[in-house]
Amino acid sequence: MTILKFGVFGYPISHSLSPAMHTAAFSALGMTDAAYEAYAVLPEELKEKVLKAQADGFRGLNLTIPHKEKILEAGIIKPDAFAEKVGAVNTLLFNEGNIYGFNTDAAGALAALEQAGADTAGKKILIIGAGGAARSISFLFGERGNAVRIINRTAEKAKKLAAEIADKTGNRHVSGGGFSAGWDDLAQADIIIQTTELGMGKYEDVSFFDQLELPAGKTKDEMIQTHLKNKAVAFDIVYNPQETKFLKEAEKAGAKTLNGMMMLIYQGALAFEIWTGRKPDVDVMTKAVLNGLEKK
Numbered sequence: 001m002t003i004l005k006f007g008v009f010g011y012p013i014s015h016s017l018s019p020a021m022h023t024a025a026f027s028a029l030g031m032t033d034a035a036y037e038a039y040a041v042l043p044e045e046l047k048e049k050v051l052k053a054q055a056d057g058f059r060g061l062n063l064t065i066p067h068k069e070k071i072l073e074a075g076i077i078k079p080d081a082f083a084e085k086v087g088a089v090n091t092l093l094f095n096e097g098n099i100y101g102f103n104t105d106a107a108g109a110l111a112a113l114e115q116a117g118a119d120t121a122g123k124k125i126l127i128i129g130a131g132g133a134a135r136s137i138s139f140l141f142g143e144r145g146n147a148v149r150i151i152n153r154t155a156e157k158a159k160k161l162a163a164e165i166a167d168k169t170g171n172r173h174v175s176g177g178g179f180s181a182g183w184d185d186l187a188q189a190d191i192i193i194q195t196t197e198l199g200m201g202k203y204e205d206v207s208f209f210d211q212l213e214l215p216a217g218k219t220k221d222e223m224i225q226t227h228l229k230n231k232a233v234a235f236d237i238v239y240n241p242q243e244t245k246f247l248k249e250a251e252k253a254g255a256k257t258l259n260g261m262m263m264l265i266y267q268g269a270l271a272f273e274i275w276t277g278r279k280p281d282v283d284v285m286t287k288a289v290l291n292g293l294e295k296k
């Protein structure tokens, strides 16, 4: 039996939920010839390991930290227009001697928002952070013509990203800055997307709101309550923990909230479709991810 080989390359990678999620999806479709595994690949090995995967007959790969940008420098893949614009690739497809690159992270984020009932058309988006994930999500909303405000601890990075998006998409309503005007930025936003590591790991007890300066005599809760728009959506792309401090605080002030789990699942589902041409069962993938998260 021919084995259809898939996998994820990252470093570190042992935490990855992708093998469980994709294996469940293959199994639900009766694709017993498909196998998906996690591979620990160092940055300096990336090019050689991707070429080896091609030679070994792999059908598809996911790339995660620290490879998403680096793969483009290797000069061995053909990115699609969006991945090229963003400068990051999370999905590779091996087909007839070519290696095609895609970025499904941003579309995964959009699908998660839509599934949660959030209408994004014409909405003002506030992106917190200017790293890799912020980059692809900001590009997507920039391309869709939304007003996008990107704010980051390191203000220069957000300004640079905003200028690049405005330049490449022609959207003049994309701007960047630091956290100094964070409360005002919050007051303008319909959808707030938290993309930093705040709320997880060593930052579990820290939220974005903790990083904003409080005016004399005001509490953080009062400021959130008075600045968060009625019907605002707060989306934290972190999924472990499932409810970050940021989400708890936003929910308390009346926001509709969602975490990053469905983004993880939809980016995977979109990669699955690219590789197989088939739609995976998202409920089956969700169960596998929830099961994996419970074990962590």
Ligand code: NAP
Pocket: 065, 105, 108, 128, 129, 130, 131, 132, 133, 134, 152, 153, 154, 157, 195, 196, 197, 198, 200, 203, 211, 237, 238, 239, 260, 261, 263, 264, 265, 267
């Ligand atoms: P990254 O490129 O390393 O960017 C990290 C971002 O976090 C930067 O904006 C950085 O700000 C900020 N940051 C780090 N520590 C901070 C602190 N103490 N205070 C304020 N800001 C801080 O990482 P990434 O690839 O974008 O990933 C970011 C997060 O998204 C991770 O938690 C990752 O797990 C999650 N993620 C989730 C999904 C999903 O499918 N749900 C997909 C991708 C990523 P500076 O520029 O100032 O350093």
